[in-house]
Amino acid sequence: xxxxxxxxxxxxxxxxxxxxxxxxxxxxxxxxxxxxxxxxxxxxxxxxxxxxxxxxxxxxxxxxxxxxxxxxxxxxxxxxxxxxxxxxxxxxxxxxxxxxxxxxxxxxxxxxxxxxxxxxxxxxxxxxxxxxxxxxxxxxxxxxxxxxxxxxxxxxxxxxxxxxxxxxxxxxxxxxxxxxxxxxxxxxxxxxxxxxxxxxxxxxxxxxxxxxxxxxxxxxxxxxxxxxxxxxxxxxxxxxxxxxxxxxxxxxxxxxxxxxxxxxxxxxxxxxxxxxxxxxxxxxxxxxxxxxxxxxxxxxxxxxxxxxxxxxxxxxxxxxxxxxxxxxxxxxxxxxxxxxxxxxxxxxxxxxxxxxxxxxxxxxxxxxxxxxxxxxxxxxxxxxxxxxxxxxxxxxxxxxxxxxxxxxxx
Ligand SMILES: *Cc1c(COP(=O)(O)O)cnc(C)c1O
Numbered sequence: 075x076x077x078x079x080x081x082x083x084x085x086x087x088x089x090x091x092x093x094x095x096x097x098x099x100x101x102x103x104x105x106x107x108x109x110x111x112x113x114x115x116x117x118x119x120x121x122x123x124x125x126x127x128x129x130x131x132x133x134x135x136x137x138x139x140x141x142x143x144x145x146x147x148x149x150x151x152x153x154x155x156x157x158x159x160x161x162x163x164x165x166x167x168x169x170x171x172x173x174x175x176x177x178x179x180x181x182x183x184x185x186x187x188x189x190x191x192x193x194x195x196x197x198x199x200x201x202x203x204x205x206x207x208x209x210x211x212x213x214x215x216x217x218x219x220x221x222x223x224x225x226x227x228x229x230x231x232x233x234x235x236x237x238x239x240x241x242x243x244x245x246x247x248x249x250x251x252x253x254x255x256x257x258x259x260x261x262x263x264x265x266x267x268x269x270x271x272x273x274x275x276x277x278x279x280x281x282x283x284x285x286x287x288x289x290x291x292x293x294x295x296x297x298x299x300x301x302x303x304x305x306x307x308x309x310x311x312x313x314x315x316x317x318x319x320x321x322x323x324x325x326x327x328x329x330x331x332x333x334x335x336x337x338x339x340x341x342x343x344x345x346x347x348x349x350x351x352x353x354x355x356x357x358x359x360x361x362x363x364x365x366x367x368x369x370x371x372x373x374x375x376x377x378x379x380x381x382x383x384x385x386x387x388x389x390x391x392x393x394x395x396x397x398x399x400x401x402x403x404x405x406x407x408x409x410x411x412x413x414x415x416x417x418x419x420x421x422x423x424x425x426x427x428x429x430x431x432x433x434x435x436x437x438x439x440x441x442x443x444x445x446x447x448x449x450x451x452x453x454x455x456x457x458x459x460x461x462x463x464x465x466x467x468x469x470x471x472x473x474x475x476x477x478x479x480x481x482x483x484x
Pocket of ligand 1: 088089141142143144168214216217218219243244245246266275
């Protein structure tokens with residue numbers, strides 16, 4: 075019999091990323107019962123920290139147990155009744171995921187498509203909203219599959235004035251790039267733990283406003299026969315117990331109505347992860363992500379590599395690189411992992427085999443890691459026979475690291 079052996083790794087993927095040491099420590103604490111006041115006060119503090127991280131005053135802000143898509147599913151299946159119109163503008167893999175979840179919840183889904191590597195002109199989305207009049211618009215803020223970020227403010231304001239609900243997947247950006255839930259008029263936002271928060275995957279922190287609460291409360295009242303809207307034999311019931319936001323919010327409210335058994339250790343981890351974020355400061359954190367992304371991209375370009383996608387909509391948390399002609403992308407990735415212990419990612423669908431993706435997220439987003447991935451990638455490419463400008467990557471990155479002081483340290 076052998077015990078676990080976990081090798082040393084430098085994780086530079088768009089998630090999961092390296093877990094912050096303080097989070098690992100928080101998660102090794104002893105067990106508490108889920109109704110122990112010592113634990114419920116941790117739950118309340120976690121809610122308050124989620125509000126701050128999501129820049130919202132919403133009453134409801136709590137995590138759903140499960141990975142990020144559990145949060146998307148909870149929001150979608152709680153809001154969508156069979157036949158509801160849902161508009162999903164898709165600019166990468168995660169837009170497809172959201173459309174699939176909406177469809178499985180019974181929605182009539184309308185899709186828009188932007189070429190992968192670009193995002194939508196908000197005016198095009200707004201025109202489509204006016205044409206279709208959906209109940210819900212579902213969008214991705216940062217799509218890690220293509221490394222792009224969608225501007226949301228104008229779309230949020232248009233949704234508000236058209237009385238449409240806007241649900242946003244901010245899994246890849248929350249606490250890594252600016253996300254203003256209230257100012258941008260986003261009705262429901264789902265985040266993730268395993269990206270910029272640097273907590274293991276397994277929780278989906280989310281928030282929603284009173285517009286969403288009203289829709290789900292009305293639905294519940296009809297279901298329970300407290301009010302009647304139409305005479306139908308319960309066609310409106312939320313199909314999921316686990317993801318029913320009305321039950322989850324009762325559990326996260328002062329009444330603490332029993333629902334699931336809370337994953338105490340994940341909550342410890344999230345609580346500490348949010349504490350680390352708020353101690354650093356949101357603005358400082360966004361600047362830190364931009365700073366290391368600049369060093370990374372300067373190094374990659376100096377090496378002679380081409381970045382993929384429209385630079386105007388580039389995420390600072392993910393960098394996509396076109397795999398050079400004649401190079402087997404997966405072979406280079408394997409080599410980098412086996413020889414250097416560094417992990418980077420490939421991509422999906424039309425981009426599979428065409429690009430690599432490097433994440434600069436949360437705790438993984440730091441100087442040592444950026445320099446290591448540049449050095450490791452350069453050596454792996456030389457070993458694979460690629461023509462790169464030797465030594466230039468380090469020089470370009472070090473030019474930034476030695477000449478420009480990291481904003482949060484300035
Ligand atoms: C990584 C990511 C997810 C991940 O979903 P999981 O269920 O946690 O695997 C969802 N949406 C976006 C935009 C992501 O980048």
